[in-house]
Amino acid sequence: MTSRPASFELGGRRAWVVYGASVSIYVLAVFHRSSLGVAGLIATERFHIAATQLSVFTMVQLLVYAAMQIPVGALLDRFGSKRLLLSGVTLMTLAQLGFAFADSFAAGLVARVFVGVGDAMIFIPLLRIVALWFPPLRIPMVTQLTGLLGQVGALVAATPLVHALHAYGWTPSYATAGLVGVVLGLLVLVVVRDSPNPDHELDEIKVRAIARAVRAAWRTPGTRLGLWSHFSAQFGATVFALLWGYPFLVAGQGLSPSTAGTLLMLMTITTVVTSPIIGGFVTRYPFSRSTLILAIVAAIMTVWAVVLLWPGRAPLPVLVVLVVVTAVGGPGSMVGFDLARTFNPPTRLGSATGIVNVGGFLASLSTVTLIGIVLDRVAPGGPSTYDVDSFRAAMSVQYLVWGLGVAQILRYRRKVRRELKANDPAAYDALRAGEPLTP
Template sequence: MNSARSWLVFGGATFAYLIAVMQRTTFGVAGVEATDRFAVNAATISVVAVVQIVVYAVLQIPVGVLADRVGAPLLIVCGAVAMAAGQALLSISGGIWLALLARVLVGMGDAATFVSVIRLLPGWFEGRILPQLSQWVGMAGQLGQIVSIFPFALLLHVQGWTPAFLAAGAASVGAAVLAAALVRRGAPNLTTGELRTIDPLETGLRASLARPGTQLGFWAHLLGGTVPTMLGIMWGYPFLTAGLGYDPATASGVFSMMVVGTLVSGPIVGLLVARFPRRRSDLVLVIAWGAIAVWTATLLWQPVPPLWLVAALFLAVGVCGPASLIGLDVARSSNPHHAHGSATGVANSGGFVGGFVAMLLVGVVLDVVDEVRVAGGAPSELYGLDGFRIAFFASYLIAVIGTVGLLAKRRHTRRRLYEEEGIQIAPLWVVLLSARGRRRPPGVRQ
């Protein structure tokens, strides 16, 4: 555990995830070009991205179960191969249906990667470093976004559609080769003696789904991950280039602030989670609604939000990435070791379920706003700033649903913790008052 070999495995697996995130976000970077190439509207383009994320979300639980049974290394390699095939197919596609099939392959390969990487960690590492490693994996994934918004976007604009997506596919081939060479399963999860002590009713996917901590992890990931998924995969880059009129260089620079936010906040969030494990849900709420506050200010600013505010928005959205990973840590710590893969798969589907609903909702609203504009005699402006304002506000509903779900499941989880272990978690305001010197009720944990 925690050996040099462990870090070598971690490096190979994390690189595979970096490339997976690059593949996940390339279609969003090429969203405007895709509209022209396939001669379709915004809703159709959003459907392609949504199908990719639906495939990803639907496969999270099966992948988690497979990671527990057949091992994460095989899934990581197969995922990279599937993404390479998908990007190669997209590079030659001339119609929307072929593009849809290509993104399904990318979604399948992407789905096999992250949960498998997270599942590897307890087999190679132990101690308080585990929640921090989850954040480091997420930070590495954000570097994949850097690759998609800089080298890939540059290649797309200079060389065109086919060379750009072929190069992206080649990167996944390299990731598959590296993972096959470096990534191995860690220490066995269970001994024979341990197997005899496990209640059969406590094993399997149904048991993981029934645990309140798994459900809390799902809602935490949905609340923290919806906006980064929606902006990072589909609508962030078109909002900057078509909605705000930024040139590609400026748009890429602003978009990269999302990556900066993740890279800067990831280690801090990891340390806070390790230091205050009972306050993980509070941390998700503060970060998510802080980002929504900045988003609201950006959308309400008239006539056009200034560059610094837009950059602050993408920086705040980047911080939501580490917040969403808190949900995975909640699910992992609420389940026995043999069920970590299943629980992580359930929790990791949250942000992507919210993300694909938000992406589809934004695309539909953009089309409706443009149709109303044209019906009123104005020229068509599908990706206009006013359309994005209305469409983005419509997606706030998902944040409200996520918050309600998180609070409800947190209450359930804390009640069970009190019933089973006698631990009562004080409300955050009690802890804050206690920090100012007030006496905390006996038997209540901060």
């Protein structure tokens, strides 16, 4: 007779051990995602490419990541967090090793595609582990902690990797980074378990039922509210940090490269500082989560209006405020996942989280593309002709994306509140009283 697996306390020591092993994979994923950004000049020499081709690496990787979110969410509901984390870290490890030895643009591009595929399999399974291993009252704070720890990967990419590239060269640096995945994959294999409760193990969802789970998650107004919250809050910080912030500050605002780099680092510091504040707000005022998102987006829109309408170049203190306020959108967008968790059962949490995660990356890709199109029209001579006026026109397209997002947040917030009050008045009153809801 086999013994029944032991259950574990929500938020207890075992929960933190499982979370620690899982979040280490996420830190590694953020490192891999950011690793090319700090090696741009070296990459142009290694692959013999121009700046336009270099940007293709990032665009393709983001596109693959966004396209994989809903399929990964559905697979998560079918196979569980542990299997997807192992699959993701395996793909990232093999892809990063391939990137270490690639010496052509085509080979490097294929490697970055599979880095994106592996990366896409990490964040959503990690959020499912948070949702199942921690009590509802603590989930918003742990979710914000997850985003904060992810910044460690970006910082490692910005400092030790740069040093390693100059000291040891391309192949040893990227190969070593890739091999870290082997160690962390073994840690996940030994430590991670999908659920703390043996009676709450993953349901065996048939493949044909996966589409039904995705449809059910999509039809849930709370999922769409989460998607549009993520859509509206995240893209400003992502677009600024990933591609257009540095040229905007240097070519558009006339800052020195070192000052521009410092402001980009300030964005990371802002994320670290504001994540626990936002997590605390969400825990205390769950009914006002969408209001918080609207306030953050309104603040970002306001400070961008000040900068874009400033006669000539904006002074440095105003630009400092710009990067700080824009950076708050990153941790703010994490609230979208908490909304999806509230209104979906655990059996389709992966699908709902995947849908939400599409929002921010879809907005980011759209905005990156629109800014590039406008810059090509107003400054056809290329980067050497960019100035404050060309960036004023290009960065203004963000308002189209913000406008769409805010309109949809207001639409689905009304729908969620109306349906919850009609179908479950007790839950509605509990949320208004600041009590967390368990799906």
